[in-house]
Amino acid sequence: MRGFLVKRLLQSLILLLIVSVIGFAVLNLFPGGPLAQYALDSSMTQDDLMRLKEQLGLNRPLYVQYLDWAFRLVQGDWGHSFRDRAPVLSVIGRHLWATFLLMGSSTILAVGVGAWIGIRSATHRGSLFDHAATIGAMVALSIPTFWFGLVGIYVFTLRLGWLPAGNMYTVGDESILDYLHHLIMPSAVLALVHVAIWSRYMRSATLDVIHQDFVNTARAKGLSERRILMKHVVGNALLPMITLAGIQLPSVLTGALVTETVFTWPGMGRLFLDSLGYSDYPVVMGLLMFSAVLVIVSNLLADITVALVDPRIRLA
Amino acid sequence: MTSAAAPHPARERWWRGRTMRRFLANRLALFGAAAIVLLVLACVIGPGLLPYTSLSIDLRARFAPPFTGSHYLGTDPLGRDVAARLFMAGRISLAVGFAAMLLSTIIGTLIGVIAGYRGGWIGAVLMRMVDGFLSFPSIFLVLALAAALKPSAMMITVVIAATSWMEVARIVETEVRSLREREFVQAGRMLGLSGTHIMFREILPNAIGPIIVAATLTVARAILMEAYISFLGYGIQPPLPSWGNMLDGAQRYLGSAPWLAIIPGAAITIAVASFNFIGDGLRDAFDVRGDHK
Numbered sequence: 001m002r003g004f005l006v007k008r009l010l011q012s013l014i015l016l017l018i019v020s021v022i023g024f025a026v027l028n029l030f031p032g033g034p035l036a037q038y039a040l041d042s043s044m045t046q047d048d049l050m051r052l053k054e055q056l057g058l059n060r061p062l063y064v065q066y067l068d069w070a071f072r073l074v075q076g077d078w079g080h081s082f083r084d085r086a087p088v089l090s091v092i093g094r095h096l097w098a099t100f101l102l103m104g105s106s107t108i109l110a111v112g113v114g115a116w117i118g119i120r121s122a123t124h125r126g127s128l129f130d131h132a133a134t135i136g137a138m139v140a141l142s143i144p145t146f147w148f149g150l151v152g153i154y155v156f157t158l159r160l161g162w163l164p165a166g167n168m169y170t171v172g173d174e175s176i177l178d179y180l181h182h183l184i185m186p187s188a189v190l191a192l193v194h195v196a197i198w199s200r201y202m203r204s205a206t207l208d209v210i211h212q213d214f215v216n217t218a219r220a221k222g223l224s225e226r227r228i229l230m231k232h233v234v235g236n237a238l239l240p241m242i243t244l245a246g247i248q249l250p251s252v253l254t255g256a257l258v259t260e261t262v263f264t265w266p267g268m269g270r271l272f273l274d275s276l277g278y279s280d281y282p283v284v285m286g287l288l289m290f291s292a293v294l295v296i297v298s299n300l301l302a303d304i305t306v307a308l309v310d311p312r313i314r315l316a
Numbered sequence: 317m318t319s320a321a322a323p324h325p326a327r328e329r330w331w332r333g334r335t336m337r338r339f340l341a342n343r344l345a346l347f348g349a350a351a352i353v354l355l356v357l358a359c360v361i362g363p364g365l366l367p368y369t370s371l372s373i374d375l376r377a378r379f380a381p382p383f384t385g386s387h388y389l390g391t392d393p394l395g396r397d398v399a400a401r402l403f404m405a406g407r408i409s410l411a412v413g414f415a416a417m418l419l420s421t422i423i424g425t426l427i428g429v430i431a432g433y434r435g436g437w438i439g440a441v442l443m444r445m446v447d448g449f450l451s452f453p454s455i456f457l458v459l460a461l462a463a464a465l466k467p468s469a470m471m472i473t474v475v476i477a478a479t480s481w482m483e484v485a486r487i488v489e490t491e492v493r494s495l496r497e498r499e500f501v502q503a504g505r506m507l508g509l510s511g512t513h514i515m516f517r518e519i520l521p522n523a524i525g526p527i528i529v530a531a532t533l534t535v536a537r538a539i540l541m542e543a544y545i546s547f548l549g550y551g552i553q554p555p556l557p558s559w560g561n562m563l564d565g566a567q568r569y570l571g572s573a574p575w576l577a578i579i580p581g582a583a584i585t586i587a588v589a590s591f592n593f594i595g596d597g598l599r600d601a602f603d604v605r606g607d608h609k
Contacts, residue, residue, distance in 0.1 A: 147581030
């Protein structure tokens with residue numbers, strides 16, 4: 001177990017290193033690089049820029065600059081927003097929970113619905129339901145999330161008037177019910193793609209388990225089909241889903257970004273686009289790095305959880 | 317000995333025989349292929365058949381709903397014909413999708429073959445690099461890159477390719493790693509063939525099935541990606557239309573002119589779904605074992 005942990009930790013550290021190199025490269029790709037903010041200011045002369053460059057140490061060799069940047073990153077100094085001079089990490093922190101709320105609710109929805117469809121497809125293999133689910137999943141994977149959001153707003157807000165078109169709450173009414181009312185459409189829209197992925201996964205996982213010896217044994221013991229399914233099949237099929245949840249995270253974050261745009265949801269995705277629009281590069285970079293760290297750490301956690309629960313994987 | 321060195325079993329087989337038969341038996345894949353052919357034809361010859369060009373502005377015919385006169389799909393806020401724009405946009409979106417697929421397949425194949433064949437620390441470094449790129453939620457990286465570089469159609473293609481070669485690299489690496497120990501490769505090595513020759517002339521032709529499957533699915537992904545970044549305003553820039561940027565701003569007119577949002581999105585969904593159907597059919601036809609994602 002310890003060997004496994006050390007190995008995974010080391011791998012994650014190497015990944016973080018690579019991610020930071022890519023991040024640093026992107027930062028230097030921006031027109032004006034880290035000095036972009038000052039280059040936009042017309043009162044700055046070329047000489048001022050040069051002096052600033054020297055002061056900020058931007059005339060040093062790139063690898064020294066990288067080490068300096070990476071070192072400050074580790075210490076929690078992610079720079080300051082060009083817009084309001086607030087530290088990048090606290091700006092991200094302010095938008096974090098809205099995104100987590102959206103991602104969390106849509107993941108619960110996606111796993112629930114996806115698992116149900118997947119298990120039903122597997123137990124009714126070859127049925128009309130199974131075929132419809134297969135085609136439905138492929139179509140769902142092909143629908144642009146933002147377009148699905150637009151269609152949703154058209155139908156449920158403009159035509160039926162059931163759900164709000166955007167924002168996280170109504171000003172003046174900030175009750176839990178109001179939040180939930182605003183949450184329904186964005187999280188359903190974000191969940192669509194992932195329902196497809198989870199259902200496909202759950203179908204093949206269930207099919208893998210359903211013909212194994214212990215299921216036959218359970219049947220031979222006289223357990224009801226329902227009990228077998230819930231206890232033996234689903235339990236065993238669910239475990240690797242923890243890993244899948246980690247793998248899916250980048251795609252959930254990607255979906256969250258466009259969903260937040262369509263539904264004016266005040267999360268990290270909106271923050272990212274606003275910052276891009278304002279050329280607020282420290283925040284852009286911060287979010288880029290933050291999301292990558294989030295992905296790597298969650299994958300690590302997912303692997304550790306699986307290893308803790310499933311003794312067979314310990315030596316892997 | 318010569319026969320062992322150059323089996324090339326894959327070369328004639330895919331056109332007739334098992335693979336093709338299996339593909340033709342897959343109705344969904346055939347449907348996808350037909351849809352793509354129709355879509356490409358429509359985008360190539362469609363603009364010539366319509367009475368309007370994609371740029372002709374008619375302010376008297378603003379916001380005309382579909383089937384108004386000869387505006388079969390209606391008009392936009394400037395009175396431009398939506399059908400004409402849709403076909404012109406299709407040219408851009410499909411071309412970007414294809415080009416990005418070609419580029420990312422080449423990058424992915426190169427990295428995958430080298431990592432899989434060389435193995436050792438080169439392979440480890442390359443594959444960790446693949447993991448590194450996969451750790452960035454790609455839309456963040458794509459948008460940051462698109463904002464940093466000048467957003468021309470060419471640039472968008474490069475940016476999309478730069479963030480979607482990893483799947484291909486992974487698939488090729490796994491495939492090559494398993495092929496590396498096969499007899500015909502060892503025979504090639506004994507014959508003293510160079511590493512490059514073995515990698516690209518002996519191993520690669522045998523890994524072509526999974527590569528084609530991955531490439532097809534990459535087209536779908538690339539079209540979708542272009543739509544996302546153009547929708548968000550960092551992709552193809554107007555007046556050049558693309559399916560994604562036709563949707564940019566459509567949200568404002570959702571109440572009064574819903575067709576502006578519905579039509580381009582439907583075109584994207586049809587194109588992407590068709591490529592996914594084809595990819596899935598090819599996967600079954602080539603008998604590529606793989607996770608059904």
